[in-house]
Amino acid sequence: MNGELRDLYQEVIIDHGKRPRNFRLLEGATRTAEGFNPLCGDQLRVYVKLADGVIEDIAFQGAGCAISQASASLMTLAVKGQTPAQALALFARVHALLTEGPHALEPPAELGKLAVLSGVWEFPVRVKCATLAWHTLRSALEGGDAPVSTE
Numbered sequence: 001m002n003g004e005l006r007d008l009y010q011e012v013i014i015d016h017g018k019r020p021r022n023f024r025l026l027e028g029a030t031r032t033a034e035g036f037n038p039l040c041g042d043q044l045r046v047y048v049k050l051a052d053g054v055i056e057d058i059a060f061q062g063a064g065c066a067i068s069q070a071s072a073s074l075m076t077l078a079v080k081g082q083t084p085a086q087a088l089a090l091f092a093r094v095h096a097l098l099t100e101g102p103h104a105l106e107p108p109a110e111l112g113k114l115a116v117l118s119g120v121w122e123f124p125v126r127v128k129c130a131t132l133a134w135h136t137l138r139s140a141l142e143g144g145d146a147p148v149s150t151e
């Protein structure tokens with residue numbers, strides 16, 4: 001990855017980490033789940049409103065490092081309007097990106113803004129920060145109510 005692209009990705013992560021989108025309690029949520037990453041101390045709760053088979057609205061609340069907040073923020077933007085199956089398929093792509101690196105992005109454009117997470121794979125200790133929101137979303141979609149831990 002060239003330096004300019006890396007800087008741009010970092011800017012987006014810092015922006016979303018500081019001003020996370022959809023950071024709120026979601027009135028009328030039909031699903032919710034809680035996630036915790038003991039490695040870093042990140043915790044969050046994801047709220048999902050399912051209607052007509054799609055994620056009509058999604059929001060989250062919590063506290064944690066910039067990467068966990070930014071990843072949750074970007075996730076809410078990416079999966080809104082998707083079916084649960086589409087959202088879980090997207091998680092699989094994001095997981096591959098985070099654990100295998102940018103070469104897992106084929107074709108590159110498919111992940112849209114989530115591509116900014118591609119720098120995270122160079123910092124394995126941060127991967128769990130970035131996947132926490134997604135694990136929690138999966139738990140919410142699958143209807144589990146036990147808290148999710150990345151450990």
Ligand code: ZN
Binds near residue numbers: 037064065066128129
């Ligand atoms: Zn973290």
